[in-house]
Amino acid sequence: LLDSLLQEIHRRKRRRKMSFMKGISPIRRTTNYLNASPLVLKRRVKILTVNFNENEEEEHHKGARDFVFWNLPQVQYKNPNVQIVTFRNLTPSPFITCFLEDNSKILFDVDSQSNKEIMDRLVKTVGKSKELLEEEALASEAKSNPANFCRRLGFDRHCICEMPGQVPCPIMVPVPKHWRGKWWNQGHRYEEE
Amino acid sequence: MAQKVVAGVLKNSILVGKIVPSTLTGAHKVQVPYFVFDNRLKAFFNHHQEFIASDPSNESKTGDVVVIQKIENMVQKEITHFISETMYKCGDVKDPISGEYVVGSRTRAQMKEIEELYGATGNFDYETAPERGRLAETQDFTDRPVYRKWHEFEKDDPYGIRN
Numbered sequence: 001l002l003d004s005l006l007q008e009i010h011r012r013k014r015r016r017k018m019s020f021m022k023g024i025s026p027i028r029r030t031t032n033y034l035n036a037s038p039l040v041l042k043r044r045v046k047i048l049t050v051n052f053n054e055n056e057e058e059e060h061h062k063g064a065r066d067f068v069f070w071n072l073p074q075v076q077y078k079n080p081n082v083q084i085v086t087f088r089n090l091t092p093s094p095f096i097t098c099f100l101e102d103n104s105k106i107l108f109d110v111d112s113q114s115n116k117e118i119m120d121r122l123v124k125t126v127g128k129s130k131e132l133l134e135e136e137a138l139a140s141e142a143k144s145n146p147a148n149f150c151r152r153l154g155f156d157r158h159c160i161c162e163m164p165g166q167v168p169c170p171i172m173v174p175v176p177k178h179w180r181g182k183w184w185n186q187g188h189r190y191e192e193e
Numbered sequence: 194m195a196q197k198v199v200a201g202v203l204k205n206s207i208l209v210g211k212i213v214p215s216t217l218t219g220a221h222k223v224q225v226p227y228f229v230f231d232n233r234l235k236a237f238f239n240h241h242q243e244f245i246a247s248d249p250s251n252e253s254k255t256g257d258v259v260v261i262q263k264i265e266n267m268v269q270k271e272i273t274h275f276i277s278e279t280m281y282k283c284g285d286v287k288d289p290i291s292g293e294y295v296v297g298s299r300t301r302a303q304m305k306e307i308e309e310l311y312g313a314t315g316n317f318d319y320e321t322a323p324e325r326g327r328l329a330e331t332q333d334f335t336d337r338p339v340y341r342k343w344h345e346f347e348k349d350d351p352y353g354i355r356n
Contacts, residue, residue: 029235046205047260049280053298076228076237081201083227085209087258090281091288092298099207099260103277109290 002036003070004116028073037074039119040128041082047099048075051087059112064094066115098126202227203242206263209280213243214255214338220247220272223261246274254326255335256283284325294319 006027027033041048050072052064068086076084096108096118106126110118128136142148151158161169177183202208208225215222223246228237246261253259258281261274281287288295296304301319308316329336334351342353 031235034235046207047209049209055298058298073237077230080230081205083202083205083208083225085226087281089297090286091290091295092300093288093290095290097289099209101206103207103260103262107289 003033003074006033007070025069028070034074034077037071037078037119038127038130039071039075039078039123040133041075041079041098041126042128044101045079045082045098045126046101047083047085047097048079049085049087049097049099050094051091051096052094053089053092055089061094063113063115063118064096064110067096067110067118071115071119096122200227200229200240200242207277208244208261208274210244210259210261212253212255212257212259214335216337217245220245221253221255221259221276222246223259223274223276225261244274245272246276247272248276250276253279254283257281 009027021027021029023029050064050068052068053061054065055061072084072086076082093109093111096110098106098108100106108118108121108125110121113121143154146156148155149157149159157163159169160166167175178189183189203225208223210223210225212221213224223244225242225244227240227242229240230237244261246259247264253276257279259276260278260280262277263274264272267273286295287293288300291300294301299307305319326333337352339352339354342350342355
């Protein structure tokens with residue numbers, strides 16, 4: 001949805017100048033745009049090949065051409081380890097091929113389909129589902145949060161006791177008895193010294 | 194000089210590339226295109242990496258688009274991949290959807306039909322023409338890389354060109 005909206009905006013707002021954004025449709029060169037694609041390919045997809053023709057008169061290739069122009073940078077950004085190759089003017093019909101790990105391939109005939117339809121189709125067939133992506137996003141957040149402890153799991157600190165100014169580790173310096181929940185709950189607070 | 198980091202894509206077990214002219218005898222040089230992201234410009238730029246791949250079927254020629262696969266146990270240090278599949282044979286491109294031989298945006302059948310409508314005679318006929326490759330050493334010099342020549346020797350090497 002985002003990229004179709006952006007296409008509309010681009011067509012309407014021609015007066016506005018983006019200073020360092022040189023080239024055709026420089027909105028494609030923003031991190032927000034590159035991150036906006038829903039297509040994260042499944043791990044077994046290693047190569048994505050797009051075959052299309054550049055001739056403007058071939059209307060049935062328009063969707064594929066738009067896909068390459070607007071969406072391919074997004075796909076490559078989200079999938080840096082997938083080899084993406086384009087073949088121009090080879091065959092009369094446009095198609096997309098996905099090569100999988102086990103040497104099999106999936107062929108998508110994208111004749112007369114719009115780039116949005118192509119994108120949706122790819123997400124449905126070879127893309128990770130939205131739920132899976134959300135789970136992975138959560139998991140990666142937990143990994144990168146510096147506030148987490150446990151050296152064994154890869155974080156920097158093993159315990160708050162190693163930070164200066166905090167209560168030292170009870171291995172080294174025993175904690176005052178009246179700070180302990182055990183002392184409190186066993187009724188020692190009612191004892192007279 | 195900082196060490197250039199090898200792109201993660203090139204470590205994949207399968208890659209797509211085009212066979213490029215080389216002087217190798219038992220293997221082919223495959224040029225693999227890949228995109229590298231420039232962090233400042235936020236754009237992808239085309240890079241090429243060449244791999245040396247052996248050809249188990251011995252059918253591939255220069256100009257073919259092939260899928261190469263990493264060899265698990267390397268016999269020779271230089272040959273890292275082998276050609277597992279030919280995607281498009283140079284000059285005899287087959288459309289994977291229709292299965293017909295294709296030239297650009299037309300099929301061979303369509304081209305023949307157009308020729309017949311125009312009444313053309315003596316045109317190149319794909320069906321009756323001999324197998325590709327018969328002019329390999331005599332008039333087709335694409336199998337080995339060419340170089341510029343600066344001196345006329347007695348024996349003329351066709352791979353040296355003057356332009």
